[in-house]
Amino acid sequence: MTRPTPGAGRFAPSPSADLHIGNLRTAVLAWLFARSTGRRFLMRIEDLDDRTHADVAHRQLADLAALGITWDELPQWQSRQREHYVTVIDELAARGLTYECYCSRKDILSAPRAPHAPEGAYPGTCRELTEAERVAKRATGRPPALRLLADATQYTVTDLLHGSYTGVVDDFVLRRGDGVPAYNLAVVVDDARSGVDQVVRGDDLLSSSPRQAYLTDLLGHRLPVYAHVPLALNADGKRLAKRDGAVTLAELGAQRAFALITESLGWPSADPNELLTHFDPAGIPREPWVYQPV
Numbered sequence: 196m197t198r199p200t201p202g203a204g205r206f207a208p209s210p211s212a213d214l215h216i217g218n219l220r221t222a223v224l225a226w227l228f229a230r231s232t233g234r235r236f237l238m239r240i241e242d243l244d245d246r247t248h249a250d251v252a253h254r255q256l257a258d259l260a261a262l263g264i265t266w267d268e269l270p271q272w273q274s275r276q277r278e279h280y281v282t283v284i285d286e287l288a289a290r291g292l293t294y295e296c297y298c299s300r301k302d303i304l305s306a307p308r309a310p311h312a313p314e315g316a317y318p319g320t321c322r323e324l325t326e327a328e329r330v331a332k333r334a335t336g337r338p339p340a341l342r343l344l345a346d347a348t349q350y351t352v353t354d355l356l357h358g359s360y361t362g363v364v365d366d367f368v369l370r371r372g373d374g375v376p377a378y379n380l381a382v383v384v385d386d387a388r389s390g391v392d393q394v395v396r397g398d399d400l401l402s403s404s405p406r407q408a409y410l411t412d413l414l415g416h417r418l419p420v421y422a423h424v425p426l427a428l429n430a431d432g433k434r435l436a437k438r439d440g441a442v443t444l445a446e447l448g449a450q451r452a453f454a455l456i457t458e459s460l461g462w463p464s465a466d467p468n469e470l471l472t473h474f475d476p477a478g479i480p481r482e483p484w485v486y487q488p489v
């Protein structure tokens with residue numbers, strides 16, 4: 196009898212800057228969620244954007260390893276997965292589920308919105324263009340983005356910390372005007388391809404999860420379980436950033452960083468495997484962690 200392959204959790208940093216203690220805390224939580232449920236744990240480098248750097252990615256991986264986080268396969272670099280994004284975009288296009296969008300950010304913000312349409316949602320300007328209008332827009336020279344023709348305006352996901360969460364689905368971008376696959380598309384393709392069935396990440400991404408879940412469903416994949424964990428804030432209540440000082444592993448040292456993280460969770464510990472024995476999803480603080488460098 197073959198045993199079913201366990202599912203997987205993952206951590207997916209964008210290598211635009213070194214991880215700070217808040218990011219590291221999210222990584223520890225993602226690892227704990229995966230390991231405590233017998234899942235594999237995967238690492239993905241989200242380096243599609245040209246503001247990311249390979250040397251930063253290598254430092255991020257070294258920092259995560261220094262904390263005692265372990266992963267089961269070689270890290271996956273999104274920049275090396277482009278063919279898979281292209282395949283999925285082509286599949287959606289063949290199903291008639293994409294359209295070109297010529298709008299600038301300014302166009303989107305200034306477009307009239309339907310009465311109940313949420314701010315930031317794409318107002319659908321380019322959805323109904325005639326072929327003649329498209330030809331005219333193309334001639335203006337701006338390379339178009341490719342959007343999903345969504346037939347929903349909202350979608351509900353299940354989150355282990357937030358319960359049932361309903362959020363906006365709009366005609367979101369699948370491929371940017373510069374040709375780069377968009378974040379929402381890449382995440383869905385990668386998670387499905389690598390067998391990720393548990394997504395643990397910062398709660399700044401909770402509002403993206405309905406779009407991603409909708410696309411996952413549209414592509415015929417099983418939805419992952421989500422856990423969006425509270426972020427770290429600085430003393431002013433703003434999202435923690437590098438300029439807040441003494442926030443990176445290089446500044447804190449691995450031992451100190453690990454101690455701070457485990458104290459913040461309420462399970463002080465010096466060792467990841469010991470921490471694993473204490474871990475209880477229900478006990479995760481629900482409030483943001485206010486971090487004050489010492």
Ligand code: GLU
Pocket residue numbers: 206207208209241382395396400
């Ligand atoms: N790369 C994203 C970030 O660093 C995380 C994406 C995800 O976990 O889905 O915020």
